[in-house]
Amino acid sequence: MSIEFTGVNKDTASGEFKNFLESFPEGTIFKMVINSKRGYLRVKTKNASKSRWRKLIGRLRIRRSKVK
Numbered sequence: 001m002s003i004e005f006t007g008v009n010k011d012t013a014s015g016e017f018k019n020f021l022e023s024f025p026e027g028t029i030f031k032m033v034i035n036s037k038r039g040y041l042r043v044k045t046k047n048a049s050k051s052r053w054r055k056l057i058g059r060l061r062i063r064r065s066k067v068k
Contacts, residue, residue: 033042
């Protein structure tokens with residue numbers, strides 16, 4: 001989902017961002033990228049349990065390849 005605002009002031013932008021963050025359940029993990037040169041803000045939600053499983057599977061694959 002993408003929402004675009006053009007020509008808004010600082011208060012409106014901060015209010016909309018606050019509403020966006022409050023719409024997620026407690027304990028949600030975010031990845032935030034701020035690029036001051038190009039002037040954009042990018043926010044992604046991350047599923048912590050999913051990334052933990054991926055790391056575990058990756059470690060097991062590495063161990064199996066070293067054993068062989």
